[in-house]
Amino acid sequence: MTAQQLVKLAVFEGKQIRKTIHNDEWWFAIIDVVEVLTESSLPKRYWSDLKKKLTSEGINEAYDKIVRLKMPAADGKKRDTDCANTEGMFRIIQSIPSPKAEPFKRWLAQVGYERIQEIENPELAQQRMKELYEQKGYPKDWIDKRLRGIAIRQNLTDEWQERGISSERDFSILTAEIAKATFGMTPSQHKNFKGLSRPQDNLRDHMTDLELIFTMLGEKVTTEISQTEKPGTFEENKKVAKRGGRVAGTARLETEKELGRSVVSKQNFLPKGLAEDTEKNA
Structure with a gap:
């Protein structure tokens, strides 16, 4: 790493x-x-x-x-x-x-x-992370999804490295491709939608359960396609990222039809005072 x-x-x-x-x-x-x-x-x-x-x-x-x-x-x-x-x-x-x-x-x-x-003992790192989220007041079900998402994300970045992707910029571009296909917006646009303006605000720490689930789906499918097809160039990796994201995006649209509402939410986990200030300035 x-x-x-x-x-x-x-x-x-x-x-x-x-x-x-x-x-x-x-x-x-x-x-x-x-x-x-x-x-x-x-x-x-x-x-x-x-x-x-x-x-x-x-x-x-x-x-x-x-x-x-x-x-x-x-x-x-x-x-x-x-x-x-x-x-x-x-x-x-x-x-x-x-x-x-x-x-x-x-x-x-x-x-x-x-x-x-x-x-x-890598399990200790996960346990400490779980305790940190608990101290911040996150629900247990959310924490379980967040930790699972971290593992899936790590598998994806490992796979990208196997395919010769190494720079932070390239990682960001591929991540944005998955996000755009999944949610119809890039991570930076998603952060703005949630009113997250602080540099230390991690978008995924402010996602809802459903947003986490579809993020995981897009990244997991991308990993599976990449492991099967072994793309050899950056452009081929971009195409795989879009395809993986489209699978999650299609599932999101079907979910929204059933629920009658958007999965992409303005909900975040900012401390109460900051959240109120964000809403006033939105």
Whole structure:
């Protein structure tokens, strides 16, 4: 799994820290950690100055362990971001005077340990994700569908990689083809329809049961067609994605006829205050 495929938000004392899987371990956005520890309004400048300081002091160990990985920025676009693994972060933290350093080290060690556990036992990762959704107040039936959808999505991206698809842009294009054929709109249009304007809002976390079901259907059928036909070019993969999405789209239209209403819903799982503000601004 590449860093581009899995970027998550961790939370320390209410502050969000971007993290991603790279080489089977967690890597953290350094400026997010800097912001948490220093409460600086300019964490990028603080980190830039700290890098220069470490280099001038001949301390290159931490800098050598830094890699640049794609992370979502505040505007929703993914940009190269300085990241460090748990070991590298410990070294950087030592250079930042902060009363939060020790509790952050303990938090960091726990996050790293949980990743080791998850590699040895993948079911733990699913259980932790389930507990996270439960804490956010999602219904059990919805959580079961969401977790199943994650597994189906992973199978699809694995299949695309087998077919030579590797860039995030290509993944997005193929996903949009399935979505357009399934719902008649791209994921970005679907987000706008639901009033989801924040970059951190994951569309699938705001889908209804039926939207999740048809998303799963489109992606599962696409995977099955691809495994059978083994498309060799990007354009062939696009055609397969459209066909898989059309199967789900046809099923959606038939469902809408029976229900007498649209499956595509404005319902979302935004916190109550945010949801009300979204409706006012819609």
